[in-house]
Amino acid sequence: MKRMLFIYNPNAGTGVLKPKISDILDIFTKAGYEVTAYPTQKKQDAVEKIKSLDMSYDLIVCSGGDGTLDEVVTGMQMTDMTIPLGYIPTGTTNDFAASLGIPKDILEAADVAVNGTEFCCDVGVFNSDYFIYVAAFGIFTDVSYETDQSLKNMLGHLAYVLEGAKRVFNIPSYKVRVTHDGQEIEDEFIYGMVTNSRSVGGFKGLVGPDVMFDDGEFEVMLIKTPKNPLELNELLGAIVMRQVNPKRMYCFRTGSVKFESMEEIPWTRDGEFGGNHDEVVVRNSRRALNLMIKQETAAKLSAEAAGEL
Numbered sequence: 564m565k566r567m568l569f570i571y572n573p574n575a576g577t578g579v580l581k582p583k584i585s586d587i588l589d590i591f592t593k594a595g596y597e598v599t600a601y602p603t604q605k606k607q608d609a610v611e612k613i614k615s616l617d618m619s620y621d622l623i624v625c626s627g628g629d630g631t632l633d634e635v636v637t638g639m640q641m642t643d644m645t646i647p648l649g650y651i652p653t654g655t656t657n658d659f660a661a662s663l664g665i666p667k668d669i670l671e672a673a674d675v676a677v678n679g680t681e682f683c684c685d686v687g688v689f690n691s692d693y694f695i696y697v698a699a700f701g702i703f704t705d706v707s708y709e710t711d712q713s714l715k716n717m718l719g720h721l722a723y724v725l726e727g728a729k730r731v732f733n734i735p736s737y738k739v740r741v742t743h744d745g746q747e748i749e750d751e752f753i754y755g756m757v758t759n760s761r762s763v764g765g766f767k768g769l770v771g772p773d774v775m776f777d778d779g780e781f782e783v784m785l786i787k788t789p790k791n792p793l794e795l796n797e798l799l800g801a802i803v804m805r806q807v808n809p810k811r812m813y814c815f816r817t818g819s820v821k822f823e824s825m826e827e828i829p830w831t832r833d834g835e836f837g838g839n840h841d842e843v844v845v846r847n848s849r850r851a852l853n854l855m856i857k858q859e860t861a862a863k864l865s866a867e868a869a870g871e872l
């Protein structure tokens with residue numbers, strides 16, 4: 564019999580997982596797995612659990628929001644674990660799952676976790692930590708982790724919007740030197756993002772349709788601090804039109820990028836607080852995560868990569 568570790572955050576999102584646990588275990592059992600279930604007990608628990616596993620498993624399935632997924636992947640990367648990972652998204656935003664076509668429906672996602680197909684996607688190395696789909700600083704990035712879990716559960720997306728709106732009137736600006744591929748950019752920014760996803764915080768399409776999950780490169784977007792109403796207008800126009808305006812922002816693709824600043828800047832990794840840093844090196848660890856996704860999504864992604872779509 565195949566062995567599975569099912570690790571889940573029972574409090575993620577609106578608690579939608581709990582009433583479905585029995586049906587989920589049934590899907591796993593019917594797929595031939597003997598399941599060890601582990602509900603996470605506190606922050607960072609998933610990392611510790613994965614790091615301290617005392618037996619081998621054929622598959623890990625994790626359930627929770629982006630934060631829990633990040634913790635499980637971090638534990639797996641730290642221990643060089645290459646077994647496949649299934650994911651049942653139950654958080655508030657679930658950006659990453661959406662961009663990889665993992666179903667919103669819990670039981671459908673459970674089915675994909677055991678009956679789907681393996682897809683090797685890139686993982687971000689952030690100094691000595693990891694992220695899966697986004698590392699960012701500046702406006703909007705502090706929204707997620709400063710909104711407490713109970714507020715998020717109650718209001719869902721609205722909580723993010725309210726927190727974001729409060730901050731628009733007081734935008735911090737950071738002077739940063741950004742180095743990549745032998746080039747150096749020095750400027751003031753209100754936002755910086757390194758991403759491997761098509762839908763970050765709901766800004767679908769902002770980064771463009773070209774984002775690949777397994778090409779060893781990230782998309783980097785840096786938004787310059789607007790210095791007057793005209794520049795602000797140009798910036799808002801670019802965001803609304805979802806069109807890069809090179810006067811207001813830098814966008815490039817790279818496998819490795821360094822951010823240096825005089826002051827410490829707060830970062831987020833996959834929507835959770837990622838620490839204050841005056842130097843951050845982000846590197847793409849190509850195809851380091853073996854994720855279970857739908858067969859049809861895998862086919863579509865490889866056709867896109869081959870330039871057929």
Ligand SMILES: Nc1ncnc2c1ncn2[C@@H]1O[C@H](COP(=O)(O)OP(=O)(O)OP(=O)(O)O)[C@@H](O)[C@H]1O
Nearest residue numbers: 575576603604606607627628629630631654655656
């Ligand atoms: N039993 C627990 N009690 C409190 N916090 C927990 C528990 N288990 C996990 N956590 C932590 O809660 C944080 C948020 O979890 P998660 O991302 O799964 O859900 P969410 O915040 O509802 O979803 P989203 O990130 O999509 O908003 C994570 O950092 C996780 O480590």
